[in-house]
Amino acid sequence: MEIKLQNIVFPNDEKFQFHWGLFYKGDRSCLDRENQILKIGQYQTCDFVTYLNGFSLAKWKTYTNIKKVKLQLEVEGDFAITLLGYHLDVYSPDRKEFSTTEYHTNGKETIELEFPDSDETIIGFEVTTLGATIIYGGAYWAEYSEEDRREVVLSIATTTCCKEDFITRNVNLIRKFLFNEEDTDVTEHIFLNIIDNGRTLDPEEFSGQNIKVFPNLNTGGSGGYARGMIESLHQTPAATHVLLMDDDVAVLPDSIRRTYVLLTFLKPEYQQHFISGAMFLYEEMNVQYEDIGKVEGAGDLGPLKPRFYQHSLYDNLANEGEFPEKKNEYAAWWFCCIPVTQIKKNGFPMPFFIRCDDVEYSLRCKAKIITMNGICIWHMGFTNKYNAAYDLYQRFRNFMIAQSASGILKDENIFRSWKESFWKEVYRLNYDAAELLLLALEDYMKGPGFIAQNKGEEIVKANSKKNEKMIPVEKCEVKDIDYWNLYNDWPRKFLEKCLFYITANGHRFWPKKLLKRKPAIIPFDYGTVIQKETLRRKVISVNPHLKLFAVRTMDRNRYSEIVKRYRSDMMYYKKVHVKIEEAYRQKAGYLVSEKFWRKYLQLPCQN
Numbered sequence: 001m002e003i004k005l006q007n008i009v010f011p012n013d014e015k016f017q018f019h020w021g022l023f024y025k026g027d028r029s030c031l032d033r034e035n036q037i038l039k040i041g042q043y044q045t046c047d048f049v050t051y052l053n054g055f056s057l058a059k060w061k062t063y064t065n066i067k068k069v070k071l072q073l074e075v076e077g078d079f080a081i082t083l084l085g086y087h088l089d090v091y092s093p094d095r096k097e098f099s100t101t102e103y104h105t106n107g108k109e110t111i112e113l114e115f116p117d118s119d120e121t122i123i124g125f126e127v128t129t130l131g132a133t134i135i136y137g138g139a140y141w142a143e144y145s146e147e148d149r150r151e152v153v154l155s156i157a158t159t160t161c162c163k164e165d166f167i168t169r170n171v172n173l174i175r176k177f178l179f180n181e182e183d184t185d186v187t188e189h190i191f192l193n194i195i196d197n198g199r200t201l202d203p204e205e206f207s208g209q210n211i212k213v214f215p216n217l218n219t220g221g222s223g224g225y226a227r228g229m230i231e232s233l234h235q236t237p238a239a240t241h242v243l244l245m246d247d248d249v250a251v252l253p254d255s256i257r258r259t260y261v262l263l264t265f266l267k268p269e270y271q272q273h274f275i276s277g278a279m280f281l282y283e284e285m286n287v288q289y290e291d292i293g294k295v296e297g298a299g300d301l302g303p304l305k306p307r308f309y310q311h312s313l314y315d316n317l318a319n320e321g322e323f324p325e326k327k328n329e330y331a332a333w334w335f336c337c338i339p340v341t342q343i344k345k346n347g348f349p350m351p352f353f354i355r356c357d358d359v360e361y362s363l364r365c366k367a368k369i370i371t372m373n374g375i376c377i378w379h380m381g382f383t384n385k386y387n388a389a390y391d392l393y394q395r396f397r398n399f400m401i402a403q404s405a406s407g408i409l410k411d412e413n414i415f416r417s418w419k420e421s422f423w424k425e426v427y428r429l430n431y432d433a434a435e436l437l438l439l440a441l442e443d444y445m446k447g448p449g450f451i452a453q454n455k456g457e458e459i460v461k462a463n464s465k466k467n468e469k470m471i472p473v474e475k476c477e478v479k480d481i482d483y484w485n486l487y488n489d490w491p492r493k494f495l496e497k498c499l500f501y502i503t504a505n506g507h508r509f510w511p512k513k514l515l516k517r518k519p520a521i522i523p524f525d526y527g528t529v530i531q532k533e534t535l536r537r538k539v540i541s542v543n544p545h546l547k548l549f550a551v552r553t554m555d556r557n558r559y560s561e562i563v564k565r566y567r568s569d570m571m572y573y574k575k576v577h578v579k580i581e582e583a584y585r586q587k588a589g590y591l592v593s594e595k596f597w598r599k600y601l602q603l604p605c606q607n
Contacts, residue, residue: 001143001144001145001146002141002142002143002144003141003142003144003149003261004139004140004141004261005055005060005066005069005139005140005141005142005258005261006055006139006140006254006257006258006261006374007137007138007139007254007257008048008053008073008135008137008138008139008140009023009052009053009252009254010023010031010033010036010037010038011023011031012031012033012036013033013250014033015250015285015378016285017031019285019286019311021050021286021311022050022051022052022285022286022310022311023048023050023052023053024038024046024047024048024050024053025046025047025049025050025311025313026044026045026046026047027040027041027044027046029041029044029046036136036137037134037135037136037137038134038135039132039133039134040077040079040127040129040132040133040134040135041129041132042129042130042131042132043129043130044128044129045126045127045128045129046126046127046128046129046135047124047126048124048125048126048127049084049086049122049123049124049125049126049313049316050124050311050313050316051310051311051316051319051373051374052252052373052374053124053374054086054122054123054124054316054373054374055069055122055123055124055140056121056122056320056372056373056374057069057085057115057118057120057121057122057123058087058119058120058121058122058320059320059370059372060142060262063262063265063266063267063270063370064148064262064265064266064267065144065145065148065265065267066142066143066144066148066265067142067143067144067145068114068115068117068142068143069114069115069123069140069141069142070112070113070114070115070140070141070142071083071112071113071114071115071125071138071139071140071141072110072111072112072138072139072140072141073110073111073125073135073137073138074108074109074110074135074136074137074138075103075105075108075109075111075127075133075134075135075136075138076105076107076108076109076133076134076136077105077129077130077131077132077133077134078103078104078105078129078130078131078132078133079102079103079127079128079129079130079131079133080100080101080102080103080127080128080130081100081101081103081111081113081125081126081127081128082097082098082099082100082125082126082128083097083098083099083100083113083115083123083124083125084096084097084098084123084124084125084126085098085115085118085120085121085122085123086120086121086122086123086124086313086317087119087120087121087122087317088121088314088317088318088321092314093313093314093317096118096120098115098116098118099113101113102130104130108134108136113125121317121320121321122316122317122320122373144265148265149264149265150264150265150266151189151240151264152189152240152241152260152263152264153189153190153191153237153238153239153240153241154189154190154191154239154240154241154242154243154256154259154260154263154337155190155191155192155193155228155231155232155235155239155241155242155243156174156190156191156192156193156242156243156245156256157193157195157224157225157227157228157229157231157232157242157243157244157245158170158192158193158194158195158228158244158245158246158247159195159197159216159221159224159225159227159228159246159247160194160195160196160197160198160201160224160247161196161197161198161218161224161247162198162200163198163247163248164200164201166247166248166249167194167201167206167247169250170247170249170250170251171192171194171206171211173251173253174192174211174251174253174256175208175209175211176253177253177254177257178190178253178256178257179209179210179211183257186257186260187209187210189260190210190256190257190260191210191211191212191232191235191239192210192211192212193212193214193228193231193232193235194206194211194212194213194214195214195216195224195225195227195228195231196213196214196215196216197216197217197218197219197220197223197224198218199215199216199218201213201215203215212231212235214227214231216601217454217601217602218456218457219351219353219454219456219457219600219601220352220353220354220456220457220460221333221353221354221357222349222350222351222352222353222354222357223349223351223353223454223456223597223600223601225244225333225349225357226348226349226351226597226600226601227597227601227603228242228244229242229343229348229349230348230594230597230598230601230603232340233340233343233344233594234606238340239340240263240339240340241263241337241338241339241340242337242338242340242343243256243259243335243336243337243338244333244335244336244337244338244358245333245334245335245336245377246333246334246335246377246379248379248380249334249335249377249378249379250282250377250378250379251377251378252376252377254374255277255335255374255375255376255377258372258374258375259275259277259337259375262275262370262372262375263275263337270368270370271339272339272341272342272368273339273367273368273369273370274331274336274337274338274339274342274362274365274367274368274369274370275331275336275337275369275370275371275372275375276291276292276331276332276335276336276337276369276370276371277291277334277335277336277337277371277375277376277377278290278291278319278335278371278375278376278377279291279332279334279335279376279377279378279379280310280376280377280378280379281378281379281380281381282378282379282380282381283380283381284381285378286309286310286311287307287308287309287310288305288307288308288309288310288315288319288376289303289307289379289381290302290303290304290305290332291303291304291305291319291371291376292304292305292323292329292330292331292369292371293329293330293331293332293359294326294328294329294330295328295330295359295363295409295412296328297412297417298412298413298414298416298417299395299396299399299409299412299414299417300417301359304323304326304329305319305323310373316373319371319373320372320373327411328363328408328409328412329362329367329369330358330359330361330362330363330367330369331358331362331367331369332358333357333358334377334379335375335376335377336358338365342365342367345365346361346364346365346592347364347589347592347593348592348593348594348596348597349361349592350398350401350402350405350406350451350591350592351451351452351454351456351591351596351597351600352394352398352401352451352456353394353456353457353459353460354390354394354456354460355390355391355394355395355398356394356395356398356399356402357398359402360398360402360406360408363402363406363408363409364402364406364408364592386524386525386526386543387464387467388430388432388433388436388463388466388467388468389436389460389463389464389466389467390460391526392421392425392433392436392437392440393436393437393439393440393459393463394440394460396414396417396418396421396437396440396441397439397440397441397443397444399414400414400415400418400440400441400444401444401448401451401584404580404581404584404585405448405584405585405587405588405591406588407585415573418437418440418441421437422434422437422438422566424528425437426504426505426507426559426562426563427500427504427505427530427533428505428522428533428539428552429533429536429538429539429552429553429554429555430468430541430552431552431555431558431559431562432466432467432468433466433468434562434566435466435562436463436466438562438565438566438569439463441569441573442569443459444580445569445572445573445576445577445580447580447583447584448583448584448586448587448588448591451591452587452591452596452600454600468524468541468550469550470524470541470543470546470548470549470550471548471549471550472547472548472549473542473547473548473549475549476540476549477519477540478519478521478540481521481540481542481544481549482521483542483544486521486522486523486527486529486542486544487523487527487529488529489528489529489530489531489532490531490532491531492530492531492534496531496534499534499535500530500534500535503535504559504563505533505534505535506534506535506536506554507554507556507559508556508559510535512537514535515535515536515537515554516535516536516537517537518536519536519537519538519539519540519551520532520533520536520539520540521539521540521542522539522540522541522542523541523542523544524541524542524543524548524549524550525543536554537553537554538551538552538553538554539551539552540552594606
């Protein structure tokens with residue numbers, strides 16, 4: 001028997017018009033987006049061994065038992081097709097040409113070419129035109145044995161809150177390219193559940209074939225995804241897998257289709273794995289930011305792999321290579337497919353509202369993760385998204401809770417990292433951020449009863465008032481800001497280090513008149529430039545990407561108040577932290593149960 005594994009896709013959406021290298025290489029050619037066809041002029045070569053149109057042979061052979069891959073194309077004109085395979089030969093792609101076949105058609109024809117069995121990492125094809133040629137579409141197909149195929153029902157759960165433009169576009173794409181009469185297998189086995197935390201969508205407008213909208217309390221990402229899991233488990237037919245997907249992403253429907261087909265053929269040893277879609281930068285659409293994340297040190301998050309520029313064949317191949325497994329790997333919830341068996345075994349998300357819920361869930365499930373070229377989304381990068389209310393308060397509070405409740409990150413000293421972050425913010429005169437860190441510890445010490453209350457939206461609104469209010473740099477007193485060296489510091493002498501810590505960067509024991517009058521220009525986010533900010537009356541915090549700034553002025557009274565509060569919190573933490581950790585452990589199972597989430601979301605109890 002044969003099945004279509006993946007479609008040949010074109011940059012039909014306007015946002016991809018300058019990034020055709022993700023789809024095909026060579027001249028831009030003439031893309032008819034309305035009719036979804038590609039017109040190629042005479043004597044041109046169009047290479048489809050790309051991130052989105054190459055076929056990841058090595059991974060398909062690893063994870064499934066598919067046989068005899070073939071290419072099917074609908075094409076018109078005079079042209080030659082070369083079947084190709086590539087693998088990395090140390091530092092460069094090694095090209096293997098399997099065959100070249102010449103065609104002269106009278107109108108549109110469907111042609112089929114079978115790839116020979118090989119050990120290449122990626123296979124694909126190249127079209128060389130002898131005259132004007134039109135490619136109408138195509139796909140990679142494969143033979144399979146019926147015993148290797150299993151029944152899969154894939155439920156997409158996307159959480160949205162007042163982002164109508166994104167969700168509307170994605171729903172329309174999914175309707176058009178997935179839920180159509182031509183692909184009945186997909187339309188019978190893929191469902192879309194939209195969790196509307198903002199309650200701004202009209203369910204009648206969005207709901208339809210395989211699509212439902214569920215108005216939900218604003219319980220953040222964790223509450224939205226928990227609702228999505230619940231609805232997926234109890235829909236008809238019940239889901240076997242839940243694909244968690246952000247609302248504010250650009251989605252390629254064929255990525256969802258490829259995920260579904262891959263699930264249906266996974267070997268038994270891979271059927272409990274998560275499938276993690278890569279995140280590409282919306283601002284630089286050929287740049288892959290992450291497909292697997294990792295927790296390093298005491299709570300620092302980052303990609304497992306280096307940044308890949310996926311218009312490059314080398315990076316396509318490197319991305320498909322084997323990367324050594326590291327502890328504390330996770331799959332982010334911008335595109336994460338989870339087997340329902342894992343949900344039934346390990347429960348639902350922790351009620352964090354926002355931040356670290358996906359990290360905690362992967363680590364709690366001890367997730368093994370599958371990635372593959374072509375399974376991806378596009379998301380705004382995080383450079384401009386630094387938000388102290390999220391990235392300090394939510395991150396540290398949630399990691400402390402996760403460490404206590406789920407038993408994850410036991411080898412990491414989250415508390416020490418919290419202390420270092422507190423003093424870092426104090427030293428760079430960011431007193432509001434230091435207060436947010438104190439709040440994180442104080443709310444953690446309130447125990448599991450605190451997060452069991454639906455106060456996430458209220459907390460975020462209150463904490464957001466402590467975020468720096470930044471204004472355009474045109475209003476800054478310093479006119480010659482050096483953006484290129486903003487994150488660079490200069491070496492510190494031993495005496496300077498001693499003065500910095502003894503005086504708490506000028507907050508004590510140091511005459512005010514000896515503080516430097518010229519303000520230091522420092523980064524607005526995690527960047528640390530200690531020497532620049534040493535012994536200053538004020539510092540100017542700059543966002544170089546959005547050209548915004550804020551002024552921080554030394555306030556010794558505020559310093560004294562915050563440090564007094566810090567010491568009080570430290571004394572209380574040392575006294576009660578063992579009991580608090582035990583309280584979280586005792587309540588962990590309940591906090592991730594369907595019973596808890598139904599109560600939290602004000603849903604009817606299940607009989």
